[in-house]
Each structure stands twice: as C-alpha cells, then as structure tokens.
Amino acid sequence: MLNIEENVILSKFCTWHVGGPARYFVRVSTIQDLKEALLWAQEKKLAHFVLGGGSNILFSDVGYAGLIIKIEGRGVVINGSELIVEAGAIARLAVLKASELNLGGLEHLAGIPGTIGGLVRGNAGAFGMETKDSLVRVHVLHNVGNEWKEEILERKDVYFSYRDSLFKKETGSYIIWDATFALIPIPKDVILKLVNDDLSARKDKQPYTFPSAGSVFKNPSLEISAGRLIEECGCKGLKIGGAEVSTQHANFILNKGGATSFDIHALIEEIKKRVFEAKGVKLVEEVIVL
Template sequence: MPNANRHTDSRLNIEENVPLAPFTTLRIGGPARFLIGARTLRELQEALRFAQQVHLPFCILGGGSNLLVSDEGFPGVAIRLLMNRVTRSGGMVQVQSGFDLTALVHRTVAWGLSGLESLAGIPGTVGGAVRGNAGAYGGSIGDAVATVSVVDTATLKTVTLRRDECTFGYRASRFKGDTRLIVVGTLLALTPGDPEEIGAKVAQTLAKREAKQLSCDQSAGSFFMNPIVDDAELISQFEEDQGGRCRECRIPAGWLIDRAGLRDLRVGGAAVSHRHANYLVNTGSATAADMVQLARLVRKEVQVKLGVVLKEEVSPLGVVI
C-alpha cells in the first residue's frame, strides 16, 4: 500500500479511502484510494506528482454534477479542483476552474456583463463546464471563451489555448477527448451591458428551468445527449407534438425516451424521472450497477422502438454504460 505522507513534504491534504458518493449529485460511488483537494495550481501539480510517485492513476472531480462513479470507487488519486479566483478587467473575466458556474453567472450580472445568461442554474464548476461545453437554451460556455488554460499532465506545465484550438461542439471540446489536459482556468470575453437587463435574462433562464423542474435532486442532469435524427417521420412527429422546429435535426433524448414509453422505468433504486425522462435519478438506494443497467435498458428500448442510438452525456468513472 502506498503511504501518503512518505511521498510529499507539502501541505497537501491527502485523505485515504474516501467515499466519492457525497461529491456527486447522483450520490453514487465507492471510495477513492486517495482524495486530494487542490486549492492552487501548485497543489494540483503536487497532487499529480504524488499520483506519479505512487504509480496510481488520477481522476479529476469538479462539482460532480455529471459523474457516475462505480460502486467499487476509484483505485487511484481523485483530485478535486478547488481553485476559485475570479478577476475582471473591462469585459474580460479570468476565472479558475473550481469556481461555481452559477455563482459566476450572478457575479457577471453584478458586473453588468452579458454572455452567460443562458447558463444560469447549470450546476458544477467552470472547469467542468468548459470541458463538456455545458449549455442550455441555445447557448454554451464555449461561445464566451477567449482562451483556456490547461495543465498538461505529461509535463505538468500550463499551456494556454485560444478558443479556436479548443474544438468546442455540442457538449464537446478538445478536453473531453484528451484527458491528459486538465482545465485550470478560462478567460471569458463578455459584453458590457445594463445589469438590470442582464439580471432579468438570468431570472428568465432560472424561471424556465424551474418550470421544467430541471433542478431535480440526485441526478446528473441529462443522462443522454440529444441525438441527431435522420428519420423524417420521427422529426415531423416531434415537431407536431412540440409545436416547433427541431434544432439541427437534434431531438431531445427525453422526448424519445418518453415516446418509447419508458418514463418511470426502474431498475433497483434507479429510475427514469417522471418529470424529465432524460434524467435518470437515484431514488435513494441506487447503486452504480442499477444506473448502468437502467441506462442500457433505456438505450436498447429507444433503439428497438425508434431506431435511434443514444449516447451518454454523463461521464462514467470506472463503469461502462
């Protein structure tokens, strides 16, 4: 067994055998062999060095709002990003990864800066949002990004990438595909405006989310991505049902899951939410195994009944969905 204290003389707080469930919104997951909260860039680099020294893999935790952790936990070093400084110069906002996204949206309202209004209410950290290009109502964080700073875990050096080097797409970015890169901060280019108007837009976003009950407890938000559908008949059924056009031929996964008759479907303590069919919720006693089984069942039924393949949006840690 590696001994935590032998490998570092810093003030890193290294905890051993810590259950990860409380660090996720799903409240699921076994223990991490080691857990380190990185409050500074230097602590992150030390935590990564520690993982190298004990020859264990590492993983990154932001707010845990998009994570499904295995029941066996993580047999390595889990690093929580807690760096949370934010500074502003004119319309440019430099923010570290551990800053809470919704708190950032409220901060920009106070500063009279527009550009993040549609992101209000999305849980998690700024780093997690950049990595998954989080978004809602047609806007994504990548739209506001000027640069992203990352630590390259191969060299432990910090590199700053321009937005056009980040390959942002629908719930996608370069960082999602390349786990060697840890997002440590981002520079956002926002537009000065009237704080009252910006605040009103944020309030509208929050009201829309509230009306759709998007703050549902013990979920990871949308479990599956909204797929691009090429079945014209299905698209027209969707448009007729919703009274509107679908965006870029993407149909909400929740609508498809509902259409396949899977609302309220359960496996053990995991269930398809009644309120929002793309939320798979932990009703209290769900294991990761229950969640995986439910997700696979949902995917299979949607494919068999509607001919559409769903891909998970949630990030699995130690599980295969």
C-alpha cells in the first residue's frame, strides 16, 4: 500500500540542503510499489522524478509540482561471484558486505555518497574507477508507450561513457531497480584499507564541513579539470548569498548557511560566465538542476 505524502520539504532529501516542497512524495522499497507509484502519477497526469541519495541534485526553491519517488530498496545479495545491489543502497554498504566474504572490485566507489541507482545512471567514478567497470547487467523499468516493463540490460546495452549512460541520455525512460557487479577475490583487510585510504584522501582534498553536492561541473576533458579552470579564473571564495565556491576545491559550491537554490544557481551561472570569458570553455553541469 503506497503512502503518498503531500507538501514534503525537499531540502531534507538533498546534500545541499536546499529546495522547496514536493507536492507529492512517496518512498518505494519494492518494484511493485515503484510500478504502482508510476501508475498513480500517470493517472493523475502528474510529472514524476526519481530520487536516490540527493547528492547530485539542485532542487528549486519553489519545489516540485509532481510526484517525487524516493527509491528505498536497499537489498544487497551475493550470488557466487556476483553482487546484486538494489538501487537505493549506497555503494559503501555493498562494498562492505562483499568484503565479509573476501570479495571485492568496487572499492573506489565506496566513498561516493549516492545510491547505486544514481551511481549507475551517471557512471559515477573516483580514483580512476568508474561504476561501469565491474558492472555486468542492470534490472530496470523501461517506459514503453504507457507501460512500464521490466527489462534486463547487459552492460554493452547501456553505452556508458564519462559520467554518462543510456539512462542519462534517455532521462525519464528508464528507472534502475538493481544492478549486478562482478566480484573478484580480495582479502577483507586489503578492501578495508583501500576504502579507508580513499576516505582520508577525500577529506584532504574535498571540503566536508559544509553541505555540497560534490563536483558541480564535469571536467571538460581528461586533461582539463573543471576545478583547475575555476580556480585559475579567481573564483575560489566567490560568494552569492549563502553559497560559496570552496576555497579548498574550486569545483565544490558550499552552502555556508542559509543558501537558497537561487543563490547556488546564480553562482553556477557566474562561474560559467567567468570561465567562458577568460578561457573560452563552456562548463557543463554534472549536477541535475530540477
């Protein structure tokens, strides 16, 4: 039975801690509930938006007029050398569970704060590893006509590239329910060391004291980092309202207290303008602006 809530404040559901109310909000922990929620929105002719961990989203101050569907299936199953993770689980949970059996291969994803659904959609990556690297297949709901059909897509069918996938290109057509990864034998203590080393490296390089959404812009190429360009344009410390470009990592925008979505959005536009004027590079957002 779906519990559809009304006027739910979205700032609680994104790592930037900004955003107004969702007209409707529902948490789904089974694929049947997900189908029911989609049907409910469809019957009411409402837009819907699928939410994972909210670590890559800028919600609007005016909120969202449709149904927000928060994916809460968090099951993690190990079947031989395969790891099957439901979309609402965070990567660290899956990595730690596999490590109990001395199995690994996804260690560098463990520090990314999003859910598996968000990671697969955006082919999230860190420390030279991308989500696609050990991914085998994805179990999805695919919107065909007015119906949502369950499908299994092999990795080759998802057309992954840098922070990109079929799911991103065809936003709205696919919802990831679970993903299967190939595991390889690695001793538990080695896995835990890799995870902890990554976390320490993140704390050294990235600001964790104030709310953020990680890197705001994609790197323009493998050789050119967005953070470096922003820094070279003198944007570190640039502030609009409560939003500030981190002085530690220029591709992070921090909510220094009381920032609105408007402030963050204005700062994003200002950075894009300055980088284009000074460097001739058009930065593209990695974060989803809703």
